[in-house]
Amino acid sequence: MATWSFxxxxxxxxxxxxxxxxxxxxxxxxxxxxxxFLPLPALYALYFFGTSKP
Structure with a gap:
């Protein structure tokens, strides 16, 4: 569920x-x-690199 929300x-x-x-x-x-906490760095990298910058 956490992955889905990320x-x-x-x-x-x-x-x-x-x-x-x-x-x-x-x-x-x-x-x-x-x-x-093992997948946490990957999830934060997904959010950091995946979002569009304004």
Whole structure:
């Protein structure tokens, strides 16, 4: 679900989807500890390089 929200944030450029993805990653941290942070650099790179600059 976090990956889906990061992809939606990249497509729409809305901050609320990015915050939702971060919140879901935090929830995943509470459940599975550090395993959830493995895809995090890739998701942030997707958002950084995928969004259109104004």
């Amino acid at each position: 992809i939606t944030a990249t497509e729409n450029g809305k901050l609320r989807w990015l915050l939702l993805g971060g919140g879901l990653m935090g929830l995943g941290f509470n459940i599975k500890m550090l395993q959830v």
